[in-house]
Amino acid sequence: MSRWLYSLAWWLALPLVFGRLWWRGRKEPGYRAHWAERLGFPDAAAATRMTLWVHAVSVGETRASEPLVEALLSSYPDARILLTHMTPTGRATGKSLFGHHGERLVQSYLPYDTGFMVGRFLRRFQPCVCILMETEVWPNLVHSCARSGVPVALVNARLSERSLRRGRKMGALMSDAARAIPLVAAQTDADAARIRSLGAPQVEVTGSIKFDVVPPQAALEKGAWLRARFGNRPVFLCASTREGEEALVLDAWLRVADRPRGALLVIVPRHPQRFDEVEKLITARGLSVQRRSRLDAGVGDADVLLGDSMGEMFAYYAACDCAFIGGSLMPLGGQNLIEACALGKPVLVGEHTFNFAQATEEAVAIGAALRVPGADALVAAALRLLEDEGARAAMGAHALAFAGRHRGATLRTVELLRRLLR
Template sequence: MRAHLYRLLYSLVWWLIIPLAVGRLWWRGRREPGYRQHIPERLGFYPKRDNAFGQPKRSLLWVHAVSVGETRAAEPLINLLLADYPQHTILLTHMTATGRATGQALFGASPRIVQSFLPYDTGWMVGRFLRHFAPSLCVLMETEVWPNLIAQCVRYQVPVALVNARLSERSLRRGKKFETLMTQAAQGISCVGAQTKEDAHRLQQLGASNVTVTGNLKFDVAPSDDMVRMGLTMRQQIGARPVLLCASTREGEEALVLTALGRQNGSPSVENLLLIIVPRHPQRFDEVADLIAANKLPVMRRSTLGGGPLDLKVKVLLGDSMGEMFAYYGASDIAFIGGSLMPLGGQNLIEACAVGKPVLIGAHTFNFAAVTEQAIAAGAALRVTDAGAMLDIAIQLLSADQEREIMGRHASDFAQLHRGATIRTVALLALLM
């Protein structure tokens, strides 16, 4: 009874903030037009199906990947599900416009992939979603535990699996503040495939049962042939200059890196260095371009690079493109992973390791704590204290070919060692089919 009351209050809050949420979509759509598209889907309204997908209604397997990282992590899982269940169609849902665009880029050519935005977490909207699509299975990626979504899945007898699941100590503490609500949601999940033993233990503390450690799906993500070719082409355009990539940087971090670079200005060690900066969020591309210009550094945008060689005067290449991270890794010598210089939790370093690049990462990695520590222990990554230390260590590695190559091999070996989560996850899902 108490849990039901909490969920009613939770739903009431959602109904009160929906006008603000829709207004925020429209506001964000100024820079990212995708947020102004398909808004009815977010409210639970969909065009009549009429069996448009050529499949019986209960043949849909639903995978929810909220944004870019989760969508890319889901790629090997979705590919294996398509292969193992040829009679099924995959319904791939998202919450962000960039996540949907990533899904379109990865699977747009497949007639067995249907994309949609997930509605806001009210019982009425989620209920309309479930009645419309009638999926036979719900697969949630990583951390997407929504109380009404899970309650409605239980109501409509749709088994729920949480896969590639992770839960930091910080998120566990936050979840326990709403323990009654979150415990009920966790108990509605049929099975959990956790990334690590630590994640599994924390998820059990939150109330999840039937928890299995399946590993991290991101280790099974590999660059496509197109990305490999694109990386080689980009490297040829850059030439023999040493290249430091700052990947998935967040607000405030670019300024720290550029300031550290400015302190080294005139030093022979950075005279030929090319810095590639790829901001995490596309709406910040223009902001970061202005910041680079304000630091009086010659900059070129990836979108205007064309097919010719990069001018040697260019000091910073701004990665203002989506879906090309593997190409940026391929074109670089060393990769710094953003979100870690400031207390933002860090970003995924697995893709850099998969391409065999030495990794530098800051002090703040609580969202990816286990995999970061494992990479450091394997000799694939080094922890840095701040932007200045990051640049100093990068310069040292760029002038030490043997040390850099050894670290790159350790990175590649580390990525190879942890593969196999996709097969284990599909075996777990098979129990619910």
């Protein structure tokens, strides 16, 4: 596919794209705001100082970018960060994490990937570097940056076999983009090999920046607040669950007659637009539910706590006894288990973890995580852990050791970026 056809497809699709934004805005109003930014007309002030551009598409990438953004602000005291996103939840997360930096960090949506829109965006901000987080490679963006003399770096990069196959189907469109990226900092050797196969000229293995994320003190305090409202009940957390998984877990939970006395199931869906849907799944099974947004005096006798809040995942991990990492019971690739490990929590995962394959395999091998074949095995394993304090302590110690072993990716990445900027 040529870039010309690719750009034409974008222009033809724009009415459908904006229709979809409006439709999604029914449940998540943020999708109906800042549309001009998506067309290359940013609201943020134009460049008046050295601008380091970091693109973090949504919540996960934004949270992962925290150590890097903080390190860049410290390393370049006269610079500002331009942080771009594609989703309102990512934008809200960025504001929560970095709002205290004031004018040193500005936010915008990334314009859609047409040369015209991206070019206008570049002329407005005049960044000295474009830093893409994890998997965000846009052909026209990369081409426009190269034409404008803005070096592009893909950092904390990961590429699964499935994504590699999709990339190869795009032919020269993706390989040309890969060859135009002068620096890739990959999470693992396997990620690096797959990215090199697309034609990227310089790929270094730096590890995952996510290991350098430090649990904020405020999140730990919020976790203690939550735990106090849970009382002495054993707590099983299902974190970042995806569509279809909640029903599997709830049905498996109900099939167990001899659960530990007072065991509390906490479900935190990954996408906020599904909070009401998940509440209906819970009540349809005859279970009582308490929503986090209405949690004041305590959880009471509720069977399930629905985590209907954003930006509190560290707090949920801090408050639980063991945690399942969502997206892994179904073939969705799984989510990041590093935050749970950093807090010394026993981790359970399903069979589908291809998005974080190496980290998950290492966590399982070291005894920090346990892989289960399905929902019934998941609930059975969780209930065993809730009743076995010694097993929880052992897994928790392994989790802390696993998280500590892999720290340092941020410093390695910043040094590579320093060379690129030089």
